[in-house]
Amino acid sequence: MDMAKAGIRFKPVEGGISNISFDVKTCTLYLPKVELDGNTKVYLRNLVAHEACVATGPLVMARYTELMNGIIDTEQDAKYLSKRDIVFNYLKSDKEVADLWNGMSKSVKLTKVDYMDIVVANVNKMYDQTLLKKYVFASWKILTLLAALLMLFLTSVQAFCSVYSCVRVFHQLPEIPAQGVE
Numbered sequence: 001m002d003m004a005k006a007g008i009r010f011k012p013v014e015g016g017i018s019n020i021s022f023d024v025k026t027c028t029l030y031l032p033k034v035e036l037d038g039n040t041k042v043y044l045r046n047l048v049a050h051e052a053c054v055a056t057g058p059l060v061m062a063r064y065t066e067l068m069n070g071i072i073d074t075e076q077d078a079k080y081l082s083k084r085d086i087v088f089n090y091l092k093s094d095k096e097v098a099d100l101w102n103g104m105s106k107s108v109k110l111t112k113v114d115y116m117d118i119v120v121a122n123v124n125k126m127y128d129q130t131l132l133k134k135y136v137f138a139s140w141k142i143l144t145l146l147a148a149l150l151m152l153f154l155t156s157v158q159a160f161c162s163v164y165s166c167v168r169v170f171h172q173l174p175e176i177p178a179q180g181v182e
Contacts, residue, residue, distance in 0.1 A: 022123050060113050
C-alpha cells in the first residue's frame with residue numbers, strides 16, 4: 001500500500017463514518033470498521049442512492065465510498081486494511097473487496113463533506129511531503145556526485161583544450177565567416 005510506504009498508519013476507530021479522522025502528529029488515519037459480505041455491494045449502493053434522493057445536505061455515505069475507493073485500489077490494499085482490523089472480509093477474496101470499492105465510484109456523484117475533505121487534504125499533504133522527502137531530498141547525494149563529476153569532466157576538457165589546440169583534435173572545424181567585417 002503506497003500510503004503505508006509513505007509512513008501513514010491506519011487504525012480502526014469506534015463509531016461510524018463521522019469518526020473518520022487523521023492525526024497529523026502521528027500520521028495516523030482513523031477509519032471505522034466495516035464488514036463486507038455478499039450483500040454489502042447492494043446495501044452500499046442502495047444507501048448511496050437513498051442518500052442522493054433525500055439528502056438536502058452533503059452526501060456523507062457517497063463521500064465515504066469515494067474515500068475508501070481512494071484507499072483500496074488492489075487486493076494488497078484490502079489485505080493490509082484487514083490486517084489492521086478495519087476491513088472484515090467475508091467475501092471470497094481480497095480482490096473482491098478491491099473490486100467492490102472500485103466499482104462503487106462508478107455510481108457516485110462527487111460531493112463535499114467538510115470534515116472528510118479536511119481529512120483527505122491532510123492525508124494527501126502528508127503523502128506528498130513524504131514522497132518528496134523520500135525520492136527528491138533523499139537523492140541529493142547522488143545528484144551532487146553527478147554534478148561534481150560533470151564539472152570535473154568539463155574542467156578536464158578545458159585544460160586539455162588550453163594545452164592542445166582543440167580545433168586540430170576535432171579535425172579542423174569549418175570557420176564561420178565574419179559578417180560585416182572588411
